Amino acid sequence: MSILAPDAPAAPRLSDAGAVPALEVAGVSHAYGTRRALDAVSFRVPQGSFTALLGPNGAGKSTLFALVTRLFNTRAGTIRILGHELSKRPSEALRRLGVVFQARTLDLDLSIRQNLLYHASLHGIAKRTAEARIAELLSGSELFERLSDKARHLSGGQLRRVEIARALLHRPRLILLDEPTVGLDIRARAEIVREVRRLVADEGVSVLWATHLIDEIDASDRVVVLHHGRVLADGLVAEVADAESADTLQAAFARLTELGVERRGDGAWVP
Numbered sequence: 468m469s470i471l472a473p474d475a476p477a478a479p480r481l482s483d484a485g486a487v488p489a490l491e492v493a494g495v496s497h498a499y500g501t502r503r504a505l506d507a508v509s510f511r512v513p514q515g516s517f518t519a520l521l522g523p524n525g526a527g528k529s530t531l532f533a534l535v536t537r538l539f540n541t542r543a544g545t546i547r548i549l550g551h552e553l554s555k556r557p558s559e560a561l562r563r564l565g566v567v568f569q570a571r572t573l574d575l576d577l578s579i580r581q582n583l584l585y586h587a588s589l590h591g592i593a594k595r596t597a598e599a600r601i602a603e604l605l606s607g608s609e610l611f612e613r614l615s616d617k618a619r620h621l622s623g624g625q626l627r628r629v630e631i632a633r634a635l636l637h638r639p640r641l642i643l644l645d646e647p648t649v650g651l652d653i654r655a656r657a658e659i660v661r662e663v664r665r666l667v668a669d670e671g672v673s674v675l676w677a678t679h680l681i682d683e684i685d686a687s688d689r690v691v692v693l694h695h696g697r698v699l700a701d702g703l704v705a706e707v708a709d710a711e712s713a714d715t716l717q718a719a720f721a722r723l724t725e726l727g728v729e730r731r732g733d734g735a736w737v738p
């Protein structure tokens with residue numbers, strides 16, 4: 468059965484708590500040798516939410532993504548995707564997950580269409596189904612006119628948007644994006660953030676967005692503050708600010724991490 472099939476088995480539901488979280492991380496720790504990168508990390512990404520994983524460089528965001536995508540085995544704690552425990556039911560969990568890694572992963576010598584079709588075939592999606600899904604994801608955008616262009620002729624922002632479309636080809640319910648706007652200019656950053664927010668609103672996709680840029684987070688988002696491998700705060704932006712008696716997320720973040728936060732030349736708030 469194709470993973471695009473609408474009759475894919477439904478995710479388990481908890482009768483007393485509504486829908487299960489899109490992602491549940493419970494008591495997860497990870498060390499590189501003696502260096503502890505994650506220390507008993509727990510949080511949830513509710514279904515249909517845009518949840519920001521906010522942390523400065525070295526907080527442990529990429530390590531967490533490596534565990535959720537199963538690049539690394541989780542040795543301490545549990546990770547569930549739509550209720551499916553990653554270590555016990557990896558294929559059930561991973562078929563519901565789409566990922567945009569920090570490093571660029573398109574083949575620059577292939578066309579946009581070839582990159583997307585190759586990825587679709589890895590997911591067992593038939594070519595015709597993949598072509599229809601590509602049209603669904605990209606029609607109306609300038610990328611649709613450029614499907615035959617080699618990836619190397621696209622701008623950084625366009626490449627990122629192709630990677631986001633690629634992550635959605637198999638209709639995942641949860642997407643992880645690891646610092647997706649790093650290296651992009653203000654306009655390209657804004658387009659990416661807007662596009663991903665549209666997916667949350669229109670398609671009900673759940674998003675975990677790792678960033679160190681506080682201005683990418685909206686007042687209505689959920690935020691998990693990660694620092695030195697530990698979760699320092701978790702909740703709606705207003706809840707996190709209130710808990711620190713702060714007026715803004717910037718101020719709450721500065722208090723929680725004891726890091727200075729400043730506005731960069733391109734308008735981004737950075738630790």
Ligand SMILES: Nc1ncnc2c1ncn2[C@@H]1O[C@H](COP(=O)(O)OP(=O)(O)OP(=O)(O)O)[C@@H](O)[C@H]1O
Nearest residue numbers: 499502503504522523524525526527528529530531
């Ligand atoms: N392969 C590795 N070997 C040893 N230490 C590592 C390795 N990868 C990461 N670390 C360390 O683990 C900690 C968490 O790193 P990680 O890359 O997960 O953080 P991050 O929040 O993603 O930061 P960045 O935005 O800089 O990538 C850091 O102290 C880092 O130096």
